Amino acid sequence: MDRIEKSKEKFQQLFGEGVTATHTTDPDFQDILSHFIFGEVFYQGNLDDKQRKLITLVVLATNQTLPQLKAHVSAALNVGLTPVEIKEAIYQCAPYIGFPKTLNVINEVNEVFKAKNIALPIESQKTVDEDNRFQKGLDVQVEIFGDVIKKMQESAPSNQKHIQEYLSAFCFGDFYTRGGLDLKMRELLTICIISALGGTEGQIKAHVQGNKNVGNDKETLITAITHCLPYMGFPRTLNALACVNEIIPEN
Template identity: 80%
Template sequence: MDRVEKSKEKYKQLFGNGVPAAYATDPDFQDILSRFIFGEVFYQGDLDDKQRELITLVVLAANQTLPQLKAHVGATLNVGLTPVEIKEAVYQCAPYIGFPKTLNAINEVNEVFKAKNIALPIESQKTVDEGNRFEKGLATQVEIFGDIISKMREAATANLMHIQDYLSAFCFGDFYTREGLDLKTRELLTLCIISAIGGCESQVKSHVLGNKYVGNDKETLISAITHCLPYMGFPRTLNAISCINEVILENQ
């Protein structure tokens, strides 16, 4: 199939038999969009459709492009993702884009779930409590990043130690320890979220290394960032790829 046929087949798989509304007003633009995203990008690299739709979901949440996010919630269900996986991917955004934007995304997910008669709330995936969220979060940090976490905590000044504690207990304890998505998936999604925000190259590099440590190889990272391209544009995509190349050399 050429990219035109591929785009039609992929769009139907994701969204059904409908026609994008933009064809009525901007058909040339819609052709460019559909053929590039669904005829090329979706076929580039080694990701499956479930991974691609989770990546799309978190990047749209990071960008707060909520109408498109709502459409892709339906697509995530159509490719076989579970309500738990969808919710966990959106929850994973919170430490990086903040609670208000994450709640906006959650509201869109909930609207789709209600329309499809998916019962809310989704079953809890938490594995920590008030007594162990810091301890388990810190252990997860070390699992992902290694000894550098101890060095970061030792180097922190007294007036910034609370930030290190928040990273361990909140970011990693409250989110990374949850069930529903495995660690490799959470770390890959985090890389995409941070790359989409822009201006976070230091954190992107850290999470490139984290991805490497949890078993996501360079080709997977490049495939993931390539999939982000239609949603976040070339500048942020090229910045993220530059970070990947700087951290993981070609012979590694």
């Protein structure tokens, strides 16, 4: 099957028989888009369609491309992702893109869910409380990054220690410990989010090592970053790949 046939088959699987406005107004551009994303990128590497749709959602969330995001929420449901998995992927964005942008996305997701008669709120995935969120978050940090985390906390200037504490309690305690997505998927989504942000090479390198530590190999990282390419462009894709190659050199 050639890429054009592949793209038609994949597009129908994801979006049904519907067409976008650009099919009518800009057919050449739509053909380039569809054939590249759904005929080439979707078939590169070792990720399944569910993983790919979660990656797509977080990159669109990061970019705040909300009209496209709504269509991809429906596509995510079409390939078998649960409302919990979709919501958890979006929640995972909050420490990196901030609350306002995340709330923008949550509102769009909720509109799709309501239209499909998915009851809200969905079941809670919280696993921590006020007494243990810091320690549970620190435990996850150490699992991902190793003992360097404790050294970072110890060496932080006194007027900045609260930032390290927020990282443990908020970023990792409030989010990474939640159910719905496993640690490998959360860490893979995180590297896609920060790659899409741009200008985050230091954090990308840290999360390349973190992904490796939790079991996401170089092939998986390359596939994930490649899947981000149509949504974030070549400059940020190439920057992210350079970070991967620096931390995990080719043999």
